[in-house]
Amino acid sequence: MAKSLKQVLSQIEKLQKEAEALRAKEISGVVARIREAIDHYGLTPEELFGSSPAKPRARGASARPAKAASGKRKAPRGTGAPKYHDGAGRTWTGVGKRPNWFKEALAAGKSAEDLLIRN
Template sequence: MARSLAQIQSQIDKLQREAEALRAKEISGVVVRIKEAISHYGLTPQELFGDAPSKKPRGKAAAASPKKPAAKKPAAAPKYRDEAGNTWTGHGKRPNWFKAALEAGKTAADLEIKN
């Protein structure tokens, strides 16, 4: 038996309401367990959250975000330079000035910074 779009949408809405109710029930249980653990161990907000409360995302966004920020790599030394002083490391997308210089007849070797 073929179902109509309206029937499927109704079923989706019903399941969404059930999921939200179940999530709310689970959250209340989690909060109770957390409060019990905090009370049992005598934890302070400082011990739990550090110096300042952070504004971290909650829910799915928090699960997708990394635990530690990636260490920043030092900036790479430029490998190419034009007469106007524009530079490029040779990594990533070619900048417009580099493409324009190539179209104008220059070669990558002409733009390479010589040590």
Template structure:
């Protein structure tokens, strides 16, 4: 039973319309359930999406006092363990944007393996 390309494309279009309609109905149900949960638990936008930096700072300052005492600040995260070095004291953990010294070394013909801390 051979089908023509045109027939298959029409069938795909019909199925896509059916899928879009079903997705819209499901989405409406999900949004309604979310709204109901937000109302039931009195969830704020800050709790749901996170606070803006200014609000977060004020909230941290307000919650820093516990029973009249200040809580110790949480330890800051470090940049990680150095994975690459240029031999002149500059290092990079391999996470995030490549530093200029690393890009310059690659442009000069070095391979990333050549810059590893523990070769």
């Protein structure tokens, strides 16, 4: 016996609801495992996602590096690895303007060597 369009659409709707429920259940398990790992390792948002969220590119913006005046492409600058930390999750690469937390720590009597990240 041939199925009608209405029966097929009904089956599709049921399966979509079942798939959504399964996905929600799997997501809750994944989120729980991620939270457990974050708690276990004491990870901070900065360690997980970097110091600032990535900005979405403007529509039509190219992913290719910009051209230098000579016509050659420049390599994109990446963020460097953190060199200093304050123990509260704030880090600094040691390049550019000193962050306030770094200046405050120096003013409080710490040395730059005290704030170094040791591997």
